Amino acid sequence: MKEKSDIERLFRENYAAMYNLAARMLCDDEAAKDIVHDVFASLVASDMAKEVTPVYLMKAVRNGCYNKVRNMEIHRRIHTSYLADLSMTEAEDWPDPVVFSEIDAIIEHSLTEQCRRVIRMRYTEGRSYKEISSILGISEKSVYLHLRKGLETIQNKIKSHG
């Protein structure tokens, strides 16, 4: 028989990691909270609270996020640059802060100043090409070229670091 304390214990011990995974996958704090709540809600309706492991909980979050993204309208999926391939997130250490720090370092030290600005404005601030071109006084085609160059540089550097 499940105990309320089992659910609470699981919740308190695993919430932060589950929420961080969902938030990184969905880039949306509120949607991430809902996904985590849904996972625990499914435990409430069962007798499994004593049996589940953190690995199980993370898998449930990962699958919930993936299905949420997959069921989104495709225009939104491509516009928001959601992770297109779940296999990337299957490693137990994903989201890996080391990889994220590495990406940040590449942006800071391996890109030109203009390229760095464009990447930051697009991916950190979520601005459109039109907004970026207007703020920086460059054409939208130049914005595209900077983004392409920036992503290819990041991709190649990550690959070379293995």
Place this chain on the structure above:
Amino acid sequence: MDKLHLLFDAMNKPGSHTDSELHTLLHDPDLQDILKTAGTLKASTYKPSEPDIDEEWDRFRLRYDIKKCTFIHFMKRHTAAAIAVGAFSLCAIGAAVSISLTSERNANAMVTAATSTSELMDDADAAIAAKSPTDTVYVKANEGETVVFEESTLDEIMEALSRHYGVTVRYKDPHKRNIRIHFNWNKGMTLRETAELLNSFNQLSIHIKDNTIIIE
């Protein structure tokens, strides 16, 4: 315009491309690396707010009260009996009405969710059907015992579970057979654990009874 240029254009102005074009771009093998990099970059730059676990636990308790959920589940299956019991005392009537209202609200919410999900699934199924012939039962077995079902139908997944656990499968709603999900199945998990993992998908409600997987 090369494929990469087309992809960047689609990321900027997805509305200027058809669904079919976007599906093609998303699944183009030559674009997977850049899509992964863009996704990882997006995830790396996103800064989640710091969660307040006490507050979230309180929100969870209010949203999915444990006793209430259990009782609603009971009420769904034994409505007539619960109403009869409720008639025995004013207090019990009050409780039954209160729970019934909650249950009805939840049921309405479920109907709404199911409608929108089925609409999404219709779109997704149409798109997937037009996409490629590679969406078979599963694509790979990992190093351990994990089987990855990529956009497989529930029917395909259930067939594998049925073979592995030696159980039968019964659908109360035959339409559920065609739901497509991405599911990582660790074959070391018990049938109950697997069922619970599947239950974490909103559109699924799965129970185990007498060596049978029942899908509602």
